[in-house]
Amino acid sequence: MESFDQSLVPSSAHQDEAEPAYRASEPARPASGTETEAFQQAILAKLTYDVGTDPAHATDHDWFTATALAVRDRAMDRWMVSKGRNQAGDKQVCYFSLEFLIGRLLSDTLNNLRLTDCARDALAGLGVDLDRIRAIEPDAALGNGGLGRLAACFMESMASLEVPAYGYGIRYEHGLFRQELRDGWQQELPEDWLIRENPWEFERSDLVYRVTFGGFVEEFPASGRPTRFAWKPAETVQAVAFDTPVVGWRGRHVNTLRLWSARAAEPLRLDAFNSGDHVGALADRARAEAISRVLYPGDETEAGRELRLRQEFFFTSASLQDLLARHTRLHGDLHTLPDHAAIQLNDTHPALAVAELMRLLVDERHLAWDDAWAIATRTLNYTNHTLMPEALERWPVSLMEQLLPRHLQIIYHINWLHLEPLIRRSADIELIKAVSVIDESQGRYVRMGHLAFIGAHKVNGVSALHTDLMRQTVFRDLNALYPGRIVNKTNGITFRRWLHQANPQLTQLLTQELGEAVLDDPGALIKLERLADDSAFQDRFRSQRSASKISLAKLVADRTGVQIDPSALFDIHIKRIHEYKRQLLNILEVVALYDAIRSEPGRHWVPRVKIFAGKAAASYHRAKLIIKLANDVAKIVNSDPVVAGRLKVVFLPNYNVSLAETIIPAADLSEQISTAGMEASGTGNMKLALNGALTIGTLDGANIEIRECVGEENIFIFGMTAEEVETYRKAGLHRDRAGWSARFENAISLISAGAFSPDDPHRFDSLIHALSSDDTFMVAGDFDSYWATQRRVDELWQEPSAWSRASVLNTARVGWFSADRTIREYADDIWKVPV
Structure with missing residues (x-):
């Protein structure tokens, strides 16, 4: 096979993207006959006929686009076959989610098609480095965190298990903001992932639905028949479909992610433009x-x-219209919809599906109310992701009346039918208020969680603890009215992305020891247990971890300028910045540790690197102040020669899926320290444990099930349980500063005195005041337990064999947390879809 003179390939380390990836005197002429050569020809054809350039002038982005298009072509035949199979099948899943945090797709798709080596060799023969060009792809940041990443994992698992499915969401032009740090402060910048053409998607310009807003409702009474209603909207928006193939493992099945883009029905008011009002x-x-x-x-x-x-409402309405149109075309009778479709509402964002499906069936398709309600409640299902009241969506009745007047009528009617039997048999006004869809305690609001619950066939939590707490707290009274509706489906992750792709070194080690079966069956990981005490295997296990830590250290240096020692303990806290996730607790332990090292510089201290990453919501001022505190502490700690080599602090900006893929394989300690009873599940805890990190965490969310799987001796649990937190609050101890330990008090005093903000000693007063007046998230209450547990971490770290044993056992025992297992449970228990 011919290849280009490698002297013509410039160094990739400093290459400007605007420059060609290499220069050659003549076009490539790969020989034919092998898969690699065929793939080369496919890439070159795409480069010429789709990108419109030649190898001599192609930039890295040109090569990425050509490669992505060639890979997409490989998925197309499978996609067409899968679509045909889906249409002929008995039932499809429709996954409604406001977020799909899919990240980069080139590596994911290559991996699942088993084409990574082929693509690498094909590109190398053209003088192009696969790793360099896949780094060109922007992250599709269409989500905020766990909710959107879960949706992406579930879509991949459904394809891998050959479950026919559509994912429905919004094609945001700008995903979650790009985070930059300026003097330690978070700055939000537009995330412009679509600034260049997205090679993975297909615009379906012929697949357009009308989504309407505002206006009024006309009533048409009829003698002896139910009153008919007609919504006369004031505004119409067009929803245009963009489809992306979701390739399952080994390319056996391909599902569709359908995202909606909003377009104006009339893009330009020509009369206004011609009269000079060009903006209007x-x-x-x-x-x-x-x-x-x-x-x-x-x-x-x-x-x-x-x-x-x-x-x-936009994406919910468009998705329901699309589903009904497809069902009518394939099956005709809408009464059979529950037999052919299962809708999963991912949190309350698509909860309007209850009212919109009823409107479409009753107003547009003229079904009787009772028939429509039976169809809706057999088709819809709802996943709850939070127990925090402020996170359970409520919409003002006045806004709903203005924007969706017909839906408000429908919600009132649903609520009346829901409450009327209870009113007839009970005089308990407080109970009626508690279960009503309309909350009138402080103004008038529509409770979207209640609406989703009442309209759903099944309602699920996402971890055993979370589901139990749902039954006891936010949905206690609804659970009593509808017993058996709440079920548990503990979250899972896709091992293809978070092991095979993110950690090829560990994957190679596993396949060498356990065989290729481990790639198909996460349960095969359990066989690794027998090697946990094998010193030779431990050496190899540590070696692959060391390579990952070196890669992360390089990334940290490139992005922050901070030099970290790969042999130190990498203590990782990567989550959305929120008070209940308690980054503040971690930072306060850093301050206390820093003070302790300075007080006893001659003592042996375990070298530790604290790495934080995560974004704070743009309007969440206290969370943004926590980011600033982390960076201010880092600035002082990292420049202090007394602690040099023993403690470093890093905040990596712009946390996203791709960054996680580098951080997670390198983590030694996984921080899962949310206030007990507040984290629904977590999936980062699963990804980190899978890659060999040991967890330090509270008994919250899926940490409980992780402990059950990996063993109490292989996880570091601290702090109050959910029940103890509630008791602590009821006793008022969260407002009692007298209970603070001397170590915690001293850490607070250092921050209050401006030790980390000498330019503005009062910068963090609001954080300190919140802790002093109302320790809502038990930062003070759990600090001493957290500190003591971190010292247990230090002790184990100093026994390399014991640490490696625990690390191996974490990897070996978390196969249960595969998203494939979760999807099988959904399919069997909720969707009734064969797997």
Whole structure:
């Protein structure tokens, strides 16, 4: 096979993307006959006929696009076969989610098609490095964190298990903001992942649905028949479909991720434009297209809240219209919808599906109310992701009346039918208030969690503890009215992304020891137990971990300028920044440790690197202050010669899926320290344990099930349980500063005195005041237990064989947390889809 003179290939380390990836005197002429050569030809054809350039002038981005298109072609035949199979099959799953945090797709798709080596060799023969060009791909940051990443994992697992499915969401032009740090402060910048053409998607310009807002409702009474209602909307927006193939493991099945883009029905008011109002002529277009412009627009203003509601209804309505149109075309009778479709509402964002499905069936398809309700409640299912009241969506009745007047009528009617039997048999006004869809305690609001619960066939939590707490707290009274509706489905992760792709070194080691079966069956990992005490295997296990830590150390140096020692303990806290996730507790332990090292510099201290990453919501000022505190502490600690080599602190900006893929394989300690009873499940804990990190955490979310799987001796549990937190609060101890330990008090005093903010000693007063007046998240209450447990971590780290044994056992015993297992449970228990 011919290849280019490698002297013509410039160094990739300093290559400007605008420059060609290499220069050659003549076009490539790969020989034919092998898969690699065929793939080379496919890439070159795409480069010429789709990208419109030649190898001599192609940039890295040109090569990425050509490669992605060639890979997409390999998926197309499988996609067409899968679509045909889906249409002929008995039932499809429709997964409604406001977020799909899919990240980069080139590596994911190559891996699942088993084409990574082929692509690497094909590109190498063309003088192009696969690792370099796949880094060109922007992260599709269409999510905020666990919710969106879970949706992406579930879509991949459904394809891998050959479960026919559509994922439905919004094609945001700008995903979650790009985070930059300026003097330690978070700055939000637009995430422009679509600034260049997305090679994975297909615009379906012929697949357009009308989504309407505002206006009024006309009533048409009829003698002896139910009153008919007609919604006369004031505004129409078009939903245009963009489809992305979701390739399952080994390419056996391909499902569709269908994302909606908002377009104005009339893109330009020509009369206004011709009269000189050039800006006003585009106002309707700007208003319509704002719906799919930005993920989670700020909701501090009335306009921001309205836009969020418009987003939720927009994608829900378009998705339901698409589902009904497809069902009618394939099966005809809408009464059979539950036999052919199962809708899963991922959190309350698509909860309007209950009212919209009823509107479409009753108003548009003219079904009787009872028939429509039977169809809806057999088709819809709801996943709850939070127990925090402020996170359970409520929409003002006044806003709903303005934006969706017909839906408010339907919600009132659903609520009346739900409450009427209870009112007839009970005089308990407080119970009626508690279960009503309309909350009138402080103004009038529609409770979206209640609406989703009442309209669902099944309601599930996402970990054993979370589901139990759902039954006892937020849905206690609804659970009593509808016993058996709540079920548990503990979350899972896709091992293809978070082991095979993110950690090829560990994957290679596993296949060498356990065989190829481990790639197909996560349960095969359990066979690794027999090697946990094998010193030779431990050496190999540590070696692959060391390689990952070296890679992370290089990334940290490149992005922050901070030099870290790969042999130190890498203590990782990577999550959305939120007070209940308690990054503040971690930072306070850093301050206490820093003070302890300075007080006893001659003592042996375990070298430790604290690595934080995560974004704070743009309007969450206290969370942004926590980011600033982490960076201020890092600045002082990292420049202090007294602690040099023993403690470093790093905050990596712009946390996303791709960054996680580098951090997770390198983690020694996984911080899962949320206030007990507040984390629904967590999936980062699963990814980190799978890659050999030991968990330090509370008995919260899936940590409980991880402990059951890996063994109490292989996880570091600290702090209060959910029951103890509740008791602590009821006793008022969270407001009692007298209970603070001397170590905690001293850490607080250092921050209050401006030790880490000498330019502004009072910068963090609001954080300290919140802890002093109302320790809502038990930071003070759990600090001493956290400190003591971290010292247990130090002790084990100093016994390399014992640490490696625990690390190997974590990897060996977490096969149960595969998303494949979770999807099988959904399929068997909720969707009734064969797997």
